[in-house]
Amino acid sequence: MPYRSLESGKYGMRASALAPWRHGRAAGRLDEPADGVASPVDTERGLAAHLRYLTASGAGYEAMDTAGIAVTPRTLAAWPAEDRTPSRANLRRIDAAYRDLRRRNVVRSLIRRLNNGGRGTRVELHPHDQSGVRDQHRRAGVAGHRSVNVRRWDAIVRTWAAGDERALDEEWTDEVLADLGSDWGGYEYATGVGFAA
Structure with missing residues (x-):
C-alpha cells in the first residue's frame, strides 16, 4: 500500500465540516446502532435509563468506577428519584460509563449483523475534498x-x-481500504461513510 497522508490539510485538502474523519474514525459510525437510550443523560428520563442500565450488572458498576463515578449507594439511588441532581461532571461520567458498557455489550450482535452470514455489509466511501487543492x-x-x-x-x-x-x-x-486498490489514499480521510448496520 502507498504511504499514508500525514498532513490532511496540506495544500488545501479538507474533509467535510460534518465528517472530518480519518478513515478509521469513520467506523465510529458504529455508535449509531449501538446508542441504545435515545434520551440525553441530562433529562429525567435519560438519566433514569442510563442508571438503570449501569446498575443492572456488575459490569455496569465497573464501568462507573472506571469513568470516575465515586458516590455512595445512597446518592446513586437518589439521582433517579430526583432527590439529588448529579453535577455536570458526573452526568458526563455517567454518559461515558453507559457508552463504554453499551459498546462492550453489543459487540457480538454487531459482528453478526455486519458479517451477515458471510455475505458482509456494503460500505460507501466518499473521498476527501480536493476542491481547494491546486491541480x-x-x-x-x-x-x-x-x-x-x-x-x-x-x-x-x-x-x-x-x-x-x-x-x-x-x-x-x-x-476496508485495501479493497480499493492503489487509489486507497484518496479515501484515507473521508467526507462521508455510509453503511446499514
Whole structure:
C-alpha cells in the first residue's frame, strides 16, 4: 500500500465540516446502532435509563468506577428519584460509563449483523475534498464515491468497542481500504461513510 497522508490539510485538502474523519474514525459510525437510550443523560428520563442500565450488572458498576463515578449507594439511588441532581461532571461520567458498557455489550450482535452470514455489509466511501487543492498537488485517481463489500467485521468492531483509535485505523485500512486498490489514499480521510448496520 502507498504511504499514508500525514498532513490532511496540506495544500488545501479538507474533509467535510460534518465528517472530518480519518478513515478509521469513520467506523465510529458504529455508535449509531449501538446508542441504545435515545434520551440525553441530562433529562429525567435519560438519566433514569442510563442508571438503570449501569446498575443492572456488575459490569455496569465497573464501568462507573472506571469513568470516575465515586458516590455512595445512597446518592446513586437518589439521582433517579430526583432527590439529588448529579453535577455536570458526573452526568458526563455517567454518559461515558453507559457508552463504554453499551459498546462492550453489543459487540457480538454487531459482528453478526455486519458479517451477515458471510455475505458482509456494503460500505460507501466518499473521498476527501480536493476542491481547494491546486491541480499540481491533487491526488490522482480519486473520481468519486466507491463501494466496498466488507465481509470480516470482527476486528473492526472489537477495536471500536475497546476505543482504540490507532488499532481501529489499522483494521479499517486492512479490511476496508485495501479493497480499493492503489487509489486507497484518496479515501484515507473521508467526507462521508455510509453503511446499514
